[in-house]
Amino acid sequence: MLATLTAFAFLSVFSCGETKKESAAKPWQMGEKVPLGPFTYSVIESEWKTELMGAKGRLDPKQRFLVLKLTVQNSAAERKALSFLHIRNDKGEEFPEVQDLEGVPGWMGILREIPPAGTDMGTLVFDAPLGHYRLVLNDGGQAGEERTSLVDLPLQMLPGQEETGPGGRPIITGR
Secondary structure, three states, rough: HHHHHHHHHHHHHHHHHOOOOOOOOOOOOOOOEEOOOOEEEEEEEEEEOOOOOEEOOOEEEEEEEEEEEEEEEEEOOOOOEOOOOEEEOOOOOEEEEEOOOOOOOOEEEOOEEEEEOOEEEEEEEEEEOOOOOEEEEEEOOOOOOOOOOEEOOOOOOOOOOOOOOOHOOOOOOOO
């Protein structure tokens, strides 16, 4: 009986936290607050673009740009650096953030330190084929020891962004 109670208490302590483990939990949805270590992430919107304008002029992707707008809050008592993130498609392929976007409005930049109890808002950009992805968030821990969570990024197209096939028919329809 004591062993059963001990096991139950152990499982309760480790299963009641709000952080979802990537390997076992369903992904978070856009708009939800995702607590992960000292950070609380919230992906506000996603948009596919065929080009961006920056300090160096027009930037063209190899595939398409997936632009994510998000907020990140630091609940720690010290400044915390936000590391670069990546997206993962349904095949398990990963695409890192584009890191050379100087002058792109709203871009979070390369050096991303968030002050204690501070919040940063901006955009992250990924160069990837059009499709369904999950944003892989991390807690900023040591490499190889990071905890991660996923945010589902459903494929949403704005009117006029659809891929077209023969005869001009949309291959991918709107929301």
